[in-house]
Every structure is written in structure tokens, then in C-alpha cells.
Amino acid sequence: MVLGHATGGVGAHVDTLVMGLRRLGHDVQVVTAESTARTFGWADAHRLWPVHAGARAPRGLVDWHRVMRLAGTVDVVHAHGHQAAVVAAVAVARARPRPRLVVSLHNDLPPTPSSPAARGQAAVSRRLLGWCLRRADLVTGASSDLVDLAVSLGARRAEPALVPSAAVPQLLRADRLAPDERESLLAGAGLPTDRPLVLTVSRIAPQKDLPTLVRAARLSRVPATWAVVGDGDERLRAHLEHEADGIRPLEGGDPVVRFVGARPDVQNWLRAADVFVLTSRWEARALVVQEAMAAGLPVVVTRSGGLPGLVGDAGSLVAVGDPSIVASEVDRLLGDPDARARTGAAARAVAARWPTVDDETRRWVDRYATDTLGMT
Template identity: 65%
Template sequence: MRVLMLVGRSTGGIGTHVDRLVDDLRREGTDVALVTDPSTAACFGWADAHLLWPVHPGLRAPRGLVDWHRIMRLTGTVDIVHAHGHQAAVIAAVAVLRARPRPRLVVTLHNDLPPRLRSGPAARVVAWALRRADLVTGASGDLVELARDLGAEPVELATVASPGVAAILASSPATPGERAALRTAAGLAPDGPLVVTVSRLAPQKDLHTLAAAARDSRCGATWVVIGAGDDALRAHVEREASGIPLVFLGARDDVPAWLRAADVFVLTSRWEARALVVQEAMAAGVPVVVTRTGGLPDLVGDAGVLVPVGDAAAVTRAVDSLLGDPDERRRLGARARERALAWASPGDEARRWRERYTETLRR
């Protein structure tokens, strides 16, 4: 079986998922090729990827036309085209329509549609692409419903597992000395409550609400944000957070250590599917406070605290309540870790994808 993966610009969860899925499929004997943006290939070290992004149907720039025809030629050499995201879905649907022989088209929705794609011509194009697919999957239940609302059929849930969960589950809890050393090395006080957020610096993550929650907190905690992204957004939020213990640590390669050192994990996103970092925080046995949106309620269940999107006061109340109640923190942390132990691994998900591809080819 030969599969062509299409994924656009991503330095976060989508790229991480595709990276692990491609590796696992190849280990299982599937021949996988990649079409992506140069920045995504560089981020994940995809040296063998076809760097044919950005492309759009009808693009008139000479280079764009060359890339577009190369994608169409590639689709005629594979059995399955698997597009990740709505932009990739449109590109793949046009390419598959013109390919000879025609491969099967699979689309995975990882994110909610932005407002500009919910009505008008753009929405009709996305809906057309999803209806052309032989299978559409959503990374969360609301994305499954979105695909059905847009006319896709068949549609099913395909959860995305964090590649980092297994190692975190296998690790020991951080000792007080390890926590103190980690914090001191980052220029923070060695003790006191620690609230951790791991997030791209992007509007979707609603860091303004996080800053407002930290400002109103009365628990004496240090709040840290780990992640890179929009420098202008970071500067804006840092100005909002002036005078309060909210610290931006930038991108780091020791995120699991920070999760194990945290007393509470917070994510104030406007929307998420099954956020990989929430999975990892739960595997670390950290009580989580996350927004009630997308796939987070199904992911967290009763193993964390769900708050309304954009409600800084609710975030503050939840964090301060947990920091003031060690027994409740331990109870929720243990429940979160127990929940994480029951999740499918990335390898399990890859095997399920091979089954989906085979079933799609038989239809």
C-alpha cells in the first residue's frame, strides 16, 4: 500500500501527529510519501518530503502552477491520499479528481474552521472537498459533527495520541529537589506553588485570559508559559502581565520535567481537539484546568476542572481552589493519570489507520 500525506504549515500538534504516524506506518510496512511546506519539513526533519506548499487551486504564479501539477502527478502514483486539515483537503480533492488512476481520498480535520470559512464561497469549497472524500475523520466529536453538517459521509472519530505520554507514564514523580533545581535554573524562586501552561503563542490559545487570571489570583503562585510563536503577541501579554508573577520561558526541550514539577496545569484556549499537552499533563498526574471547548471535555472527563472560554475569573477560582486543597489536587492528579493509562498509544492508532486505509480501498 502506498500513501501520500498532505499537511500544510504546522509546528505544533498536527505536525507532531503526522510525524509519528508516518514513522509508525513505515515501520508497519506502509510506503508513505509526504507533501508539505518547507517550514514544516524543517521543523520535523522530513528530509524526504516533497516541498510543494503553498499551493491553491487556480494559483497563477508560475512556481505555484509547477507545484500544483507535481502534486497531481504524485496522486496518480499512490493508493491513498490522506489530507490533514481543511486547506490540504481542498488541494487533495482537486488533485485526486484529476489523477489517473484515481486514488482514494481520506481527510482528517484537526481544527475547527475559522470564521471566514463558515459561510460564502470558501465554505462551499471546503464542503465540496469533504464530500469528495472517501472517508473523513475528526480528531474530536465536534469535528465529526462539523464534517457531517458539511455533507461528508462516511465520517468517524479518529483520536490523536500524544507521542510523549508513554515516556511520562514510565517516569517517576519529580522530587522536591528536582523541582527546586529546575526552577532555580530558569531563574525562578525554588519553592512555592507553580502553575504551568504549555502553548504556542497564538490567538487561539487566549493568553490574555491567562494573564488576567494570574493577575487576580491570590494563591501566591508563579505562573509560567512554555512555548514559542507570535513575538508581538508575547510582548502584548507581557505588558498586560507587568507586575505579576507570570513568566514566559520560551520554547524548551524539557517540557515533561515542567509538567512533573507543576502543581496545576492551565490551558485557556478558545478551541482544542485533544490537545497533546493536556494528555501529557494528565499522564504526569497533574490536575488540569482547561476550557470547556472542542474535544477537551471528552478528554478530561471528571479528571480535571473545566471552565468557560474567556472566563478569567473562573480560571482564577479553579486554580486558587486547587492550590488551597492538596487532597483534591492529589485526587484529580491520580484520576488523570489513571485515565491516561487507558488511552491508545500512537502505535495502536497507526495500526487502526492501516485498517481504515484497507477498508477504504475495499469500498
């Protein structure tokens, strides 16, 4: 497994896949960055992520050679993400004997920049990714648009590969938090306990378009607390908190939008919430949306990437960057308990039909061992 810097869903997916493969008796080596190994507790990971040229260039060169040598000792090199694809493709090209190369795309390419210089750099990155995908024995995409991207860049074989959340089975079995537990959870985070809870679980990053969430809360007419669980860009968080501080209920009191930081008990937050919202500019099959649906929450998410295929008719799909429609959908659900219950039950029924992590791990074993990869 090859993975660069990761703190969220991609790293969690690799973690569950590695553990699942090892439980099935396979030998899995992980090449990653020091920060990623620490985040996911991979004590035996090879911390060989190449560095940029400069003062540490010699170490970068040593790491490249060690990755290449390691690639020559395995049957399959599986890269996750654009940068990892480059590292893996170069390593596989130089490795002897040559292992098979699998690339999994989890994110879209960044939007086209406005400046000529940046556009030129983006074009070079796109051509480099295409070079990697054309050399892969298999390319998978976490959503159908990523499969289409792989094909457009010249992948010889591309197919979708689900990225399931390991938390879904437990959430399917769990009930909503009891009133006293909910009160304790919210009060412990300094939130009001007498309002509905509109929940977002998200990194604080530009891709998540949290300014649209804050504007939606400003437009909402149903008294509620909009809580954001997650950390990330501190400067962006400070800006968002400044904007949110001016949004207070008519009767005064605490701000409507609260950023409560990363929490170890995300499942309890999902069980305490009334509506789940995600305003991202793009997502594949977001793990947290899977978890919200499994918890029986009505979801309001953007019509982007793999979210329409994930949610289908069991939730509200809204246009990217439109706070008015987000506010309207949240108000509709908060104002109609029956509709909220029906939508949440429909979401949970859809989640119950998804393949599990173990199902997908076995599917990956099949992919690794197919004739196409030359291993049977």
C-alpha cells in the first residue's frame, strides 16, 4: 500500500483494508508519510514518503531507492491518491521483478486555476497522472466520475470500487441517544440542549465549502444549533467563527453555528442530531454521509461527485454553493417530524443494503488475484 499525507477518509479506508487483508492471512507492507503513520497507528509502516528537492534532497533520493527496492519484493503495489500514484508508478517501472500496479482514485482533480502559470502547472500534473494511469494494471474510482476521469486519462482498465465505512454496521444497530445522554453530550460541548441539532462532520478545508453552511444557518428560520465537528485549517476556522458569531437566535443567547472541533465520539453526535448537512464542493462516497444514513438521519448534501449515487432518493440533494436551498431543506425537515422520520428510515434502509468492509476486502483479494493482474 502506498499513501501520502492523509488524516481523513482515505487514510481510514486504507487502515481498514490493511487490517482486513492481514486478517485473511496476506502480507501487507505500507509505505507512507510519518504524519500518516502516526495518525493511524501504523507502527510497522515504512516511513519513506519522498521529500521535495532542497536541503533534504539526499534523504529524498534515498527514500525513492528504498521504495523501488521494496516494490521488487511484493506481488502488487496499490497506490491511493494522485501523489501516491506517481510514487508507485515510478517505483514499479524501476522494480525488478516488476509487481502489478493498482491505483485507486479517491478525489477529483483540483479546479482549473485562473492564472496562466498555474494552468500550465495543472496541465503538467494532469499529464503526469495520465502517464501513471496508463501504466497501471487496474485503476479504481471511489465514484463513477472518477472512473470516467481515469478513462479520459488513458487508463487501460478502470472500474468503481466502493469505500465503505467500518462504522456503518454498529450505527445500523444503534438507537438514538437517550434524552439524558443527548443533554450530557451537548452540554459537555457548551451547546444549548433545548434546540434541534443540525450536524456537520467535516474537515475545515476549502473543499468542504463551510462558508455556504454558515450562510445557510443565517437564512434558516427554524431555531436550531448548527454544529460542525472536525478540525483543520485554523485560519479558515477563525474566519468562519467570526462570521458565525453574528448569527444568533431572535431571543439572543449562544450563536446558532458552533465549531466544536474534532471529537472521538462522532457516532454519539450522529445519534444525537436531527438533520445532517454536508455542503462540500465535491465528495466521492463520503464516509460520514454513509454513517449519517446508517444512524437514521435525514441528510442534506450537495449534488456532487458520488453523493447522488450514494444517497439516491433517500435524502435531499442540493446545488453546490446555494445556501438558500440548504436552509430551505433543513427548515422543511425540522418543521415536519413525520417527514424527518420517514427520510431517516429510508436512509437507514439504503445503508443496510450496502456491502460491508469485509465484503469489500474480499472483493479486493479477487481483484488482486484476477487473470488481468496476471496472478492466477
